[in-house]
Amino acid sequence: MTEAEQTQLPAATDLPHQEKDSAPRHSSKLGEELPVFCERCGYSLYGLAQIRCEQCTILQFHCPECGHHQPINTLRPAAQTLIGRIRGGWLAMVIFFKVNLIAWCLIGWGGLAAGFTSQFDWVEDNVHNHSANAPAFDLPSVLLFLLYGLAFGMVVRMALLRWKRGWAVGLTLAALVALAVVIGVWLERWDSHRGFVSAFRPQFVTLISIGILSVIVGASVIWPIWTILVHAFLPKRTAHVLLNWQRSLSNEVSALSRETSVGGV
Numbered sequence: 120m121t122e123a124e125q126t127q128l129p130a131a132t133d134l135p136h137q138e139k140d141s142a143p144r145h146s147s148k149l150g151e152e153l154p155v156f157c158e159r160c161g162y163s164l165y166g167l168a169q170i171r172c173e174q175c176t177i178l179q180f181h182c183p184e185c186g187h188h189q190p191i192n193t194l195r196p197a198a199q200t201l202i203g204r205i206r207g208g209w210l211a212m213v214i215f216f217k218v219n220l221i222a223w224c225l226i227g228w229g230g231l232a233a234g235f236t237s238q239f240d241w242v243e244d245n246v247h248n249h250s251a252n253a254p255a256f257d258l259p260s261v262l263l264f265l266l267y268g269l270a271f272g273m274v275v276r277m278a279l280l281r282w283k284r285g286w287a288v289g290l291t292l293a294a295l296v297a298l299a300v301v302i303g304v305w306l307e308r309w310d311s312h313r314g315f316v317s318a319f320r321p322q323f324v325t326l327i328s329i330g331i332l333s334v335i336v337g338a339s340v341i342w343p344i345w346t347i348l349v350h351a352f353l354p355k356r357t358a359h360v361l362l363n364w365q366r367s368l369s370n371e372v373s374a375l376s377r378e379t380s381v382g383g384v
Contacts, residue, residue, distance in 0.1 A: 155180070159187040217278050221295070224271050228296050228330070229303025231267070235260070235326065236307050236318045264326045268333025271296075276338040277345065283369040289338030293331045300327055 155164050162184040169178050169191055179190045272289055282288050308315045349358045 155189075155191075157182040157185065157187055158189055160185040164189065220278060221275055224275070225295055225299040227267075228271075228299040229306070231263075231303070232300040232323075232327065233303040233307035235323060236304050237311070239318075239320060239323060240311065240313065260326055261329060264330035265333050268296075268330040269337040272334040272337025272339075273341040273344075276341050280365055280368045285339045285342055286335065289335035292338060293334050296331055296334055297327075 156162065157164055157180075160182065162182050164180040164182060167180055167183075170181055171178055172188070177190050179188050181188055272292060275292055276285055276288050279288055304318045305315055308318055346362060349362060353361065
């Protein structure tokens with residue numbers, strides 16, 4: 120083998136490596152790795168040219184069928200379905216919890232009213248003169264109705280933040296409490312074979328009135344108290360974000376819906 124052939128041999132062996140290194144590398148653009156469909160009409164957008172919005176500078180597809188502008192990082196239909204099911208399950212759990220919270224508290228109001236009615240009957244039956252003013256009207260009973268009414272109004276009001284007016288929530292809860300009291304008293308009188316009207320003695324009506332007023336007051340004052348506590352115990356930025364999110368729950372149209380409608384124009 121001559122010197123010329125020996126010098127050409129390494130060059131020939133290195134040629135494939137050079138061709139491999141110099142080969143152009145193809146990288147698929149974002150949005151082209153999987154088929155994507157228009158979220159409005161279902162038209163296949165795979166392979167279409169991507170345009171950049173002049174206002175928001177976001178890469179997006181322009182559907183030739185319906186004219187919808189869709190960002191290239193839009194979730195796939197399978198992911199949208201999964202997220203929708205998770206969100207639906209979470210909403211069902213939240214609704215179930217709230218309904219149970221209100222229902223069991225109202226059952227507590229009915230049981231409380233029935234218990235006090237039975238207690239008044241027992242005291243009245245055991246006094247010598249059988250006077251209607253015999254049942255005691257003591258401070259612990261007043262505190263029980265007062266604190267239970269405040270706690271019920273505050274907790275349920277925070278669970279119903281989609282209602283914008285606290286006093287409206289309080290009035291609605293007060294009406295439900297009055298209905299629960301009437302049902303509880305009626306069941307107790309039906310079981311004891313006594314007159315329904317005779318259960319509403321002045322002392323009993325006063326206690327129920329204190330409880331109903333406490334519910335209205337609790338639902339009306341809890342939001343200012345909650346705002347003060349959030350600002351007192353949380354960082355300023357975190358408190359601002361939390362309160363803004365809770366306020367947005369009572370908006371008629373959410374910010375996400377408004378953003379979608381603007382993007383579709």
